[in-house]
Amino acid sequence: MVAVALGLAAGISWGVADFLGGLKSRQLNVVAVLVISQAAGALLVGLIVAARGQGPPELHFLLYGVLGGVAGLVGLAAFYRGMAVGAMAVVAPISATGAAIPVAVGLSTGDRPSAIQVVGLVLAMVGVVLASREGGEGAGGARLAAGTGLALVAALGFGAFFVGLDAASDGDVLWALLAARSFDVILLCALAVTLGRGARMSARDLRDVVAVGLLDVLANALFALASTRGLVSLVAVLASLYPVVTIFLARLVLKERIRASQGAGVALALVGVAAIASG
Numbered sequence: 001m002v003a004v005a006l007g008l009a010a011g012i013s014w015g016v017a018d019f020l021g022g023l024k025s026r027q028l029n030v031v032a033v034l035v036i037s038q039a040a041g042a043l044l045v046g047l048i049v050a051a052r053g054q055g056p057p058e059l060h061f062l063l064y065g066v067l068g069g070v071a072g073l074v075g076l077a078a079f080y081r082g083m084a085v086g087a088m089a090v091v092a093p094i095s096a097t098g099a100a101i102p103v104a105v106g107l108s109t110g111d112r113p114s115a116i117q118v119v120g121l122v123l124a125m126v127g128v129v130l131a132s133r134e135g136g137e138g139a140g141g142a143r144l145a146a147g148t149g150l151a152l153v154a155a156l157g158f159g160a161f162f163v164g165l166d167a168a169s170d171g172d173v174l175w176a177l178l179a180a181r182s183f184d185v186i187l188l189c190a191l192a193v194t195l196g197r198g199a200r201m202s203a204r205d206l207r208d209v210v211a212v213g214l215l216d217v218l219a220n221a222l223f224a225l226a227s228t229r230g231l232v233s234l235v236a237v238l239a240s241l242y243p244v245v246t247i248f249l250a251r252l253v254l255k256e257r258i259r260a261s262q263g264a265g266v267a268l269a270l271v272g273v274a275a276i277a278s279g
Contacts, residue, residue, distance in 0.1 A: 006226030007238030013219035015245020018092060021076075021212045022083025022246070023253075024205065030080050031195065033209050034073070035188045040213030042181035048221075049174050061171025062179040068164015069180025073187065075157020078150045086147020088250035089258050090131050092243035093269040094151035097124045099240060099276045101159020102166065120275025123268050128152075130265025134258075145262065173224060177217075236277035243270060 024033050056062060075098065082091040100121055103113050113121070132148040161180075168176030201209070219239075226235040247266065250256040258266070 003226045003229040003235055004238065006222050006229060007235040010219045010222035010226060010235075010239040011242040012245050013215045013222060014239065014242035016249070017212050017215035017219065018079070018083070018242065018246045019088065019249040019253075020208050020215070021080050022088050022091075024209055024212070025080035025084040028201065028205060028209075030077060030084065031188065031192050032201070033080060033212070034077060035185065035192055036201075036206070036209045037213035037216070038073075038181055038188060039185050040210040041217045042178065042185050042213075044214055044217045045174060045178045045181055049178050052174065054172070056175050057171025061168050062175065064164050064171075065168035065176035065179035066183045068161045068168060068176075069184045070187070071157050071164060072161030072180065073157070073184045075154045075159075075161060078157060079154035082147035082150030082154060085150070086145060087256050087258055088254070089247045089256050089266060090145050090262060091147045091151040091154075092246040092250075093266045093273070094128050094131060094148065095154035095158060096240065096243045096273045097128060097269060098155035098158030098162070099273050100124060101156065102162045103276060104159075105163050116275050116278055120272045120278075122272070123275065124272030127265045127267070127269030127272055131258075131262050131269055132265070134262060177220060237274045240273050240277040241270060243273075 021033060021037065075095070079091070079095050082095070103111075103117055103121065107113065132145050132151075134143060134145045165173075165176055165180070168179070219242075223235065223239050226239070243266075
């Protein structure tokens with residue numbers, strides 16, 4: 001039961017962080033949101049690493065973390081931008097299909113997915129197609145939903161992050177996260193200076209953006225702890241349902257509505273992601 005509770009808590013934390021990040025990206029500059037949220041997360045991870053007092057692993061493990069972090073940053077930027085221009089209920093589940101990327105990488109190195117993962121991949125792909133299509137003007141017209149392309153880029157970025165973090169975690173998961181987030185903050189600061197992008201934030205905006213970074217780190221910690229207390233497959237399924245929280249909040253706070261066919265696609269994508277994670 002402890003593992004179930006921790007897995008659910010991780011999913012809730014990720015879902016709330018995604019909603020807040022997407023919401024603030026509609027109101028503020030995306031680069032500013034990323035800089036502050038990533039810096040807050042890096043600071044928290046750094047404090048945890050310092051308190052633990054364990055030295056860093058070999059350099060190549062840190063490099064895996066950095067490479068994964070860059071991929072994850074690209075995915076997160078696309079994700080926030082997609083949430084800013086499109087429906088969160090569509091963008092969130094499509095981006096979550098990035099869980100299929102590690103499976104694909106595993107195939108290329110000789111791994112064989114389980115039957116349920118294969119079914120999950122098919123369901124996820126069908127779900128993405130349905131969720132990404134919305135009615136267009138004119139009889140029988142249809143077009144891609146706003147933010148779909150960005151959601152797919154986010155899925156690729158998140159998937160590559162999972163692959164990099166998995167390799168880096170063989171050295172130490174916390175040092176891997178610290179390397180990833182620290183390098184991301186450096187890149188983001190350089191980008192903000194180059195583009196001259198700044199943002200004036202109210203105290204409330206600053207609080208919310210900092211919360212995004214802290215909730216993301218909290219979710220990572222809860223997931224890692226849950227995986228030591230119960231079946232990883234069960235924990236992964238529970239945590240992978242985080243888009244449900246984002247969708248619920250978008251419906252509750254923003255009154256988002258999507259077409260019935262898109263809703264079916266969202267449901268299929270979420271089931272697919274859960275099936276992939278269960279493998």
